Amino acid sequence: xxxxxxxxxxxxxxxxxxxxxxxxxxxxxxxxxxxxxxxxxxxxxxxxxxxxxxxxxxxxxxxxxxxxxxxxxxxxxxxxxxxxxxxxxxxxxxxxxxxxxxxxxxxxxxxxxxxxxxxxxxxxxxxxxxxxxxxxxxxxxxxxxxxxxxxxxxxxxxxxxxxxxxxxxxxxxxxxxxxxxxxxxxxxxxxxxxxxxxxxxxxxxxxxxxxxxxxxxxxxxxxxxxxxxxxxxxxxxxxxxxxxxxxxxxxxxxxxxxxxxxxxxxxxxxxxxxxxxxxxxxxxxxxxxxxxxxxxxxxxxxxxxxxxxxxxxxxxxxxxxxxxxxxxxxxxxxxxxxxxxxxxxxxxxxxxxxxxxxxxxxxxxxxxxxxxxxxxxxxxxxxxxxxxxxxxxxxxxxxxxxxxxxxxxxxxxxxxxxxxxxxxxxxxxxxxxxxxxxxxxxxxxxxxxxxxxxxxxxxxxxxxxxxxxxxxxxxxxxxxxxxxxxxxxxxxxxxxxxxxxx
Numbered sequence: 265x266x267x268x269x270x271x272x273x274x275x276x277x278x279x280x281x282x283x284x285x286x287x288x289x290x291x292x293x294x295x296x297x298x299x300x301x302x303x304x305x306x307x308x309x310x311x312x313x314x315x316x317x318x319x320x321x322x323x324x325x326x327x328x329x330x331x332x333x334x335x336x337x338x339x340x341x342x343x344x345x346x347x348x349x350x351x352x353x354x355x356x357x358x359x360x361x362x363x364x365x366x367x368x369x370x371x372x373x374x375x376x377x378x379x380x381x382x383x384x385x386x387x388x389x390x391x392x393x394x395x396x397x398x399x400x401x402x403x404x405x406x407x408x409x410x411x412x413x414x415x416x417x418x419x420x421x422x423x424x425x426x427x428x429x430x431x432x433x434x435x436x437x438x439x440x441x442x443x444x445x446x447x448x449x450x451x452x453x454x455x456x457x458x459x460x461x462x463x464x465x466x467x468x469x470x471x472x473x474x475x476x477x478x479x480x481x482x483x484x485x486x487x488x489x490x491x492x493x494x495x496x497x498x499x500x501x502x503x504x505x506x507x508x509x510x511x512x513x514x515x516x517x518x519x520x521x522x523x524x525x526x527x528x529x530x531x532x533x534x535x536x537x538x539x540x541x542x543x544x545x546x547x548x549x550x551x552x553x554x555x556x557x558x559x560x561x562x563x564x565x566x567x568x569x570x571x572x573x574x575x576x577x578x579x580x581x582x583x584x585x586x587x588x589x590x591x592x593x594x595x596x597x598x599x600x601x602x603x604x605x606x607x608x609x610x611x612x613x614x615x616x617x618x619x620x621x622x623x624x625x626x627x628x629x630x631x632x633x634x635x636x637x638x639x640x641x642x643x644x645x646x647x648x649x650x651x652x653x654x655x656x657x658x659x660x661x662x663x664x665x666x667x668x669x670x671x672x673x674x675x676x677x678x679x680x681x682x683x684x685x686x687x688x689x690x691x692x693x694x695x696x697x698x699x700x701x702x703x704x705x706x707x708x709x710x711x712x713x714x715x716x717x718x719x720x721x722x723x724x725x726x727x728x729x730x731x732x733x734x735x736x737x738x739x740x741x742x743x744x745x746x747x748x749x750x751x752x753x754x755x756x757x758x759x760x761x762x763x764x765x766x
Contacts, residue, residue: 288366288402290487292352293343295326297372297486301346309340321422321715323374326355326488356489358482359710362703363396363437364389365447365481365495367410372486375426378418381409386428388436388481396437407431413446415532417637421451423491423715427498437479439497440504447483447493454719455640455734456701456727457708460494462735463606463636465696469689470598470681474505475632480704482711492704492711492720499617499634501526501554506632509622513557521565523622526554529663531614538563540571543578546661553617569620573628574664582670591668592627597677599630600665601685606639607738609652613660640734649741682746690739694732701727 293301295308312327312335319325319333327335329342329352346352358364369375370383386408387400400406412418413427426447433441453459460478467475478496482489501510501524508524515521530537530551536558537549550570552558558566573590603611615635618628653666668674701724712721719726 289355289357289484289489292355293329293346299487301343306340306343309343322424323376356714358484358489359706360391361706362480362482363391363393364484366484368486369410375410375412375424378412381411381429384408384410399434417449417451421449423449423451423718425449436495439477439479442497442502442504444498444500446496446498448496449493451718452637454726455731456723457704458697458727458731459636459639461700463602463633463639466605466689467602467633470602470685472598472631480707482707489714491714492707499632506619508619511555513555514559515555516559516561518561521562522624523620523626525566525620527552527618529612529614529616531660538567538570540567542663543574543667548663577664577667583672585673590627592629593674593677595629595631597674597681601678601681602633604652604742605685605738606636607652607734608636608639609656610638610660611652612663612665640731679746682742686743697727697732
């Protein structure tokens with residue numbers, strides 16, 4: 265149906281005419297977040313067209329009533345149809361097979377910043393699913409602050425990752441109570457959504473001190489379903505997360521600046537980075553997360569510590585153990601093996617976390633695992649049987665690990681960790697993947713209706729034909745490389761024989 269301007273003007277007078285939502289979701293045609301379709305929505309649509317507002321599949325999704333990815337007169341026509349009594353198709357909705365997290369920002373403002381928090385209310389409906397508890401309700405919501413998060417995922421996907429800061433510590437979906445959480449959109453996870461979930465799980469089973477737990481949820485933001493997300497523990501210093509002493513910002517006491525430190529090897533040049541030149545000539549960026557704002561004393565201490573570690577790593581004597589005075593070999597070997605299993609080429613380039621407890625003799629420990637979005641499939645067009653540090657995309661630097669891999673003691677430790685995985689953990693993984701896919705299958709299909717550009721439907725099919733195959737293929741190759749234990753003494757004897765030949 266099409267309408268002339270006179271009819272539209274006449275409808276403006278009929279402000280009593282509304283179409284109300286019968287559920288927690290806004291009805292199609294409600295563009296001003298009042299959970300009903302009124303003449304005010306028609307007015308907003310006209311203003312949007314007059315000002316040239318463009319379609320965005322998050323921020324202006326509600327304005328595109330007819331789904332043609334444009335904001336035009338056809339959308340006004342549909343809103344008028346609704347006011348005249350025509351029933352419009354429902355908006356995309358959650359599957360109800362996972363808990364649903366409802367979030368309403370203050371004034372229903374868009375979350376369009378990674379820097380500035382918005383006040384928001386929230387509640388969690390367990391949808392009757394056993395093992396999960398509901399929190400709050402629509403009539404008695406909880407309070408939080410919310411903003412965007414991420415680098416590439418924030419800038420390149422319309423389905424945005426989010427950071428949550430609750431008003432008070434709260435246990436969420438069986439995870440220990442905390443104020444700080446993240447919602448991962450996993451927009452680029454087309455291989456069955458295993459990239460982060462499986463990597464974190466393998467790390468836990470291999471005995472890492474802590475890896476983030478994550479649970480799938482469906483999210484409704486300001487009355488609009490925005491898809492399946494993963495609620496995950498944010499990496500923070502806490503008794504139940506990275507359990508180290510929390511060092512104050514701008515500390516100047518020399519005894520206290522030895523720790524705790526929570527650091528991230530960063531692949532972005534940011535003002536707060538600790539910067540030095542790696543032994544191979546590349547620039548090395550390390551982001552301090554705790555403490556975050558450094559005094560000169562703190563910056564000098566941690567910079568010198570990292571430089572000394574770097575010098576020991578690039579020693580010509582690969583039988584030296586000096587580098588182990590700075591880096592815990594056991595934690596690094598476990599971390600590295602998990603990243604090799606995940607086939608993550610970004611592993612030592614960015615989102616690579618390390619931490620150090622307070623003390624003059626404490627070492628850097630590697631972990632927790634974070635951001636494995638590029639895992640279980642190489643970025644090249646054909647799979648390469650190589651270690652992750654041998655096939656690094658040109659826009660990333662792989663820090664330290666290629667040089668550390670030359671140390672025989674590290675090689676021996678890696679093989680020990682690998683055999684632990686291969687003999688005790690690997691046989692259990694297929695069952696874990698089957699259960700995971702079944703849990704999120706229907707929610708993935710609902711997500712696809714909302715975000716068809718991100719291919720999150722048919723989770724089981726995608727897992728079996730892509731993610732699972734890539735995972736097993738890498739494991740088979742690693743077994744061919746690491747199946748034999750190599751002790752430090754074996755390596756030392758091999759070197760002595762080589763020296764005699766020379």
